[in-house]
Amino acid sequence: xxxxxxxxxxxxxxxxxxxxxxxxxxxxxxxxxxxxxxxxxxxxxxxxxxxxxxxxxxxxxxxxxxxxxxxxxxxxxxxxxxxxxxxxxxxxxxxxxxxxxxxxxxxxxxxxxxxxxxxxxxxxxxxxxxxxxxxxxxxxxxxxxxxxxxxxxxxxxxxxxxxxxxxxxxxxxxxxxxxxxxxxxxxxxxxxxxxxxxxxxxxxxxxxxxxxxxxxxxxxxxxxxxxxxxxxxxxxxxxxxxxxxxxxxxxxxxxxxxxxxxxxxxxxxxxxxx
Amino acid sequence: xxxxxxxxxxxxxxxxxxxxxxxxxxxxxxxxxxxxxxxxxxxxxxxxxxxxxxxxxxxxxxxxxxxxxxxxxxxxxxxxxxxxxxxxxxxxxxxxxxxxxxxxxxxxxxxxxxxxxxxxxxxxxxxxxxxxxxxxxxxxxxxxxxxxxxxxxxxxxxxxxxxxxxxxxxxxxxxxxxxxxxxxxxxxxxxxxxxxxxxxxxxxxxxxxxxxxxxxxxxxxxxxxxxxxxxxxxxxxxxxxxxxxxxxxxxxxxxxxxxxxxxxxxxxxxxxxxxxxxxxxx
Numbered sequence: 156x157x158x159x160x161x162x163x164x165x166x167x168x169x170x171x172x173x174x175x176x177x178x179x180x181x182x183x184x185x186x187x188x189x190x191x192x193x194x195x196x197x198x199x200x201x202x203x204x205x206x207x208x209x210x211x212x213x214x215x216x217x218x219x220x221x222x223x224x225x226x227x228x229x230x231x232x233x234x235x236x237x238x239x240x241x242x243x244x245x246x247x248x249x250x251x252x253x254x255x256x257x258x259x260x261x262x263x264x265x266x267x268x269x270x271x272x273x274x275x276x277x278x279x280x281x282x283x284x285x286x287x288x289x290x291x292x293x294x295x296x297x298x299x300x301x302x303x304x305x306x307x308x309x310x311x312x313x314x315x316x317x318x319x320x321x322x323x324x325x326x327x328x329x330x331x332x333x334x335x336x337x338x339x340x341x342x343x344x345x346x347x348x349x350x351x352x353x354x355x356x357x358x359x360x361x362x363x364x365x366x367x368x369x370x371x372x373x374x375x376x377x378x379x380x381x382x383x384x385x386x387x388x389x390x391x392x393x394x395x396x397x398x399x400x401x402x403x404x405x406x407x408x409x410x411x412x413x414x415x416x417x418x419x420x421x422x423x424x425x426x427x428x429x
Numbered sequence: 430x431x432x433x434x435x436x437x438x439x440x441x442x443x444x445x446x447x448x449x450x451x452x453x454x455x456x457x458x459x460x461x462x463x464x465x466x467x468x469x470x471x472x473x474x475x476x477x478x479x480x481x482x483x484x485x486x487x488x489x490x491x492x493x494x495x496x497x498x499x500x501x502x503x504x505x506x507x508x509x510x511x512x513x514x515x516x517x518x519x520x521x522x523x524x525x526x527x528x529x530x531x532x533x534x535x536x537x538x539x540x541x542x543x544x545x546x547x548x549x550x551x552x553x554x555x556x557x558x559x560x561x562x563x564x565x566x567x568x569x570x571x572x573x574x575x576x577x578x579x580x581x582x583x584x585x586x587x588x589x590x591x592x593x594x595x596x597x598x599x600x601x602x603x604x605x606x607x608x609x610x611x612x613x614x615x616x617x618x619x620x621x622x623x624x625x626x627x628x629x630x631x632x633x634x635x636x637x638x639x640x641x642x643x644x645x646x647x648x649x650x651x652x653x654x655x656x657x658x659x660x661x662x663x664x665x666x667x668x669x670x671x672x673x674x675x676x677x678x679x680x681x682x683x684x685x686x687x688x689x690x691x692x693x694x695x696x697x698x699x700x701x702x703x704x705x706x707x708x709x710x711x
Binding site: 197198316344345346347348349350372373374375376378379399402403413416417418419420421422 | 471472578607608609611612634635636637638640641642664665674675676677678679680681682683684685686
């Protein structure tokens with residue numbers, strides 16, 4: 156068994172509108188087991204399309220025009236995601252790859268308790284579990300993400316933004332997936348809460364050993380939490396390297412431009428022409 | 430030269446079930462024209478309450494706001510003329526522009542309401558304002574949905590400038606924008622501020638841009654000012670524990686990669702090589 160978890164080969168997605176938009180073009184990369192891969196680039200560069208595409212979550216008019224995505228399961232089995240039928244795909248999603256969506260504020264159902272929303276995951280994917288087992292599992296999840304089991308009866312509006320984001324992470328963690336895709340998970344949070352959530356993601360990754368694809372346009376943040384970073388532009392990965400090499404020795408002009416567009420907290424001034 | 434004084438302002442909200450909440454506790458500062466103050470603090474620290482009181486959307490429970498020595502009128506023509514001199518740029522350009530109206534309508538409205546220029550000069554003034562924020566004249570007849578986030582925020586800035594204010598309150602003006610255009614909008618604000626001698630209150634929780642964009646920084650925690658001073662002093666040499674905490678939480682690749690890779694607050698990436706060389710390459 157290699158240490159690769161996901162192999163993406165020659166992957167392309169097109170939006171079939173007039174004129175067609177080639178959102179992702181011939182992308183190749185390999186995601187390693189247990190690594191955090193950062194995916195950075197400006198709005199419209201295709202990073203979300205890529206992340207959704209590898210889980211076949213895209214809706215028409217998006218069409219996957221070429222390529223394959225192979226998931227190397229811990230059981231030793233290789234699963235070609237594009238070959239799964241609808242039922243297998245349904246089982247596969249969330250069980251092997253889960254997702255933390257952008258804007259946790261709106262991703263939860265406002266009229267259902269967070270406990271019942273977490274139980275849904277088990278009801279659908281683990282039908283053999285009893286009611287009591289489901290409840291215990293939910294309490295355990297809420298304890299893991301430090302929201303606390305007693306909050307399972309709370310509605311989303313009774314929780315702070317940071318807590319809601321933790322509930323989303325708990326939900327993604329529920330079936331102990333091997334890969335978590337996180338789309339801008341901390342963008343709406345203030346720096347202190349953001350730091351706390353990132354620390355927690357890091358810890359959970361060490362405990363449970365899952366890989367993470369972390370999508371954001373906040374490059375300074377990505378540099379700190381990622382093992383490797385892929386820089387995307389106009390549907391293409393222009394550079395993929397370890398976070399440290401991206402920082403110290405960026406090869407691509409666009410990467411350099413992106414790095415230089417961030418005001419430095421402690422470094423030289425000059426970016427803002429005061 | 431104009432002077433805006435925020436003098437020992439306390440604001441208490443009564444919340445059903447939770448009693449009284451002190452959103453601001455004896456906060457004082459002054460803002461002069463030509464000066465930029467960065468106001469930083471986490472969610473709930475009282476930043477936006479200050480903006481609301483400055484614009485007189487809320488009245489202080491105690492304390493006073495003064496413009497050039499005189500208290501802000503609570504209503505009527507006096508309040509209107511005060512607001513003409515202090516304008517706001519909001520966080521979300523998708524929500525602060527009316528989707529039914531053209532860009533021209535947005536920029537023209539304050540010109541009409543405050544009788545800034547005679548009616549015959551309206552068109553020229555709209556074009557001048559759009560030029561000021563580097564938008565092509567053709568944008569005037571577009572609607573907000575036809576514009577990008579950065580362009581919309583420029584429209585919002587043009588609208589704020591229309592009544593020729595002396596002060597601008599910018600509440601997270603770039604946090605909803607894409608990183609690659611944030612700098613452009615901040616630079617535009619800095620340039621306008623210099624050219625027009627505006628006093629700007631820049632509200633944000635992004636310490637990096639606050640440092641680069643402001644002359645002075647005020648750090649707010651639970652409604653109190655815990656630290657203030659020149660931008661570099663506050664961010665580079667913070668003395669209050671809360672400021673230090675805020676600083677430590679802000680992503681800072683320079684420090685992260687300089688400090689033997691990984692002693693940072695987030696545990697070290699497994700594959701990142703450990704190296705102790707100082708500073709980044711850039």
